Amino acid sequence: MLRNIIVLLKIVPKPEEVVFNPETKTVDRSKARNEINEADKNALELALKLKEKYGGKVITLSMGPPIWDKYIRLGVAMGADDAILVSDRALAGSDTLPTSLTLATAIKKIGDYDIILCGEESSDGGTGQVPPGIGGWLDIPHVTYVSDIVEISQDGWATVKRTIKGGHELVKIKLPFIAAVELGSNKPRFPDFRRKRWAEREFQLKIWSLQDLGLEPDKVGFKGSKTIVSELEEVKPAERRKEVLSGDLDELARKLYEILKENI
Numbered sequence: 001m002l003r004n005i006i007v008l009l010k011i012v013p014k015p016e017e018v019v020f021n022p023e024t025k026t027v028d029r030s031k032a033r034n035e036i037n038e039a040d041k042n043a044l045e046l047a048l049k050l051k052e053k054y055g056g057k058v059i060t061l062s063m064g065p066p067i068w069d070k071y072i073r074l075g076v077a078m079g080a081d082d083a084i085l086v087s088d089r090a091l092a093g094s095d096t097l098p099t100s101l102t103l104a105t106a107i108k109k110i111g112d113y114d115i116i117l118c119g120e121e122s123s124d125g126g127t128g129q130v131p132p133g134i135g136g137w138l139d140i141p142h143v144t145y146v147s148d149i150v151e152i153s154q155d156g157w158a159t160v161k162r163t164i165k166g167g168h169e170l171v172k173i174k175l176p177f178i179a180a181v182e183l184g185s186n187k188p189r190f191p192d193f194r195r196k197r198w199a200e201r202e203f204q205l206k207i208w209s210l211q212d213l214g215l216e217p218d219k220v221g222f223k224g225s226k227t228i229v230s231e232l233e234e235v236k237p238a239e240r241r242k243e244v245l246s247g248d249l250d251e252l253a254r255k256l257y258e259i260l261k262e263n264i
């Protein structure tokens with residue numbers, strides 16, 4: 001019987017709606033609609049499957065602004081038993097170091113965890129540093145590119161399926177551990193309509209502040225971050241060249257041959 005299975009949910013702007021501001025050199029996320037990071041939905045689906053097989057309680061954890069509330073409720077609608085949002089103005093500007101510290105501190109506060117599941121990376125920040133970072137702060141083993149957790153034995157070891165170039169490997173890892181789940185590794189379930197209504201209207205989301213976690217403000221936000229973004233550049237996709245050839249068949253073949261010779 002598993003104890004807590006904690007799933008990290010990051011809410012991200014829909015990638016196709018994010019606008020780049022060339023003057024301020026910043027990414028303007030304010031006009032984009034949000035969604036649960038796709039790989040985190042795969043992590044949640046895996047957690048719900050583990051709960052069906054081994055028992056336990058699925059708890060989602062997020063760090064972000066209060067407007068994430070309605071998206072976090074979607075995780076509850078999918079089947080999570082509880083959801084926690086860490087939200088505090090002092091967290092603004094946090095890079096991956098304070099983000100992983102804050103999430104690890106919240107995980108310690110939740111306690112009794114056996115498995116922590118995250119997405120392999122977010123679709124906005126996309127560093128993939130947060131899961132191993134949390135593993136470091138909690139001093140527990142971590143495993144990346146996980147497509148499945150095949151088995152959990154009575155003696156507290158899990159067999160994890162991990163994608164590698166050209167195939168996969170099976171890795172044994174001791175509980176408690178943290179795993180970064182591969183994007184597209186399963187099909188996240190569709191929320192049941194009645195549960196969705198309950199999650200939206202009645203579920204009590206827990207919101208924790210920095211004080212609740214006992215974290216000093218200078219350990220997070222801009223002050224606690226060790227990196228700065230010095231430059232941001234938009235890379236436009238290369239334009240495809242187009243040329244329409246005309247003439248009879250022999251002429252066309254000759255022209256095509258010349259073009260290929262020139263370009264290969």
Ligand SMILES: Cc1cc2nc3c(=O)[nH]c(=O)nc-3n(C[C@H](O)[C@H](O)[C@H](O)COP(=O)(O)OP(=O)(O)OC[C@H]3O[C@@H](n4cnc5c(N)ncnc54)[C@H](O)[C@@H]3O)c2cc1C
Binds near residue numbers: 061063119120121
């Ligand atoms: C140099 C730098 C400066 C930055 N400055 C700012 C800034 O000023 N303001 C700002 O808002 N952001 C800023 N960010 C982005 C911020 O650091 C990231 O949003 C955050 O650290 C998560 O990193 P990531 O998106 O790369 O996560 P990844 O490591 O790619 O995420 C992997 C997984 O970890 C989990 N996870 C990650 N973040 C969260 C979260 N917040 N809640 C729950 N689960 C999570 C998810 O499961 C996710 O799939 C900055 C990032 C960098 C690198």
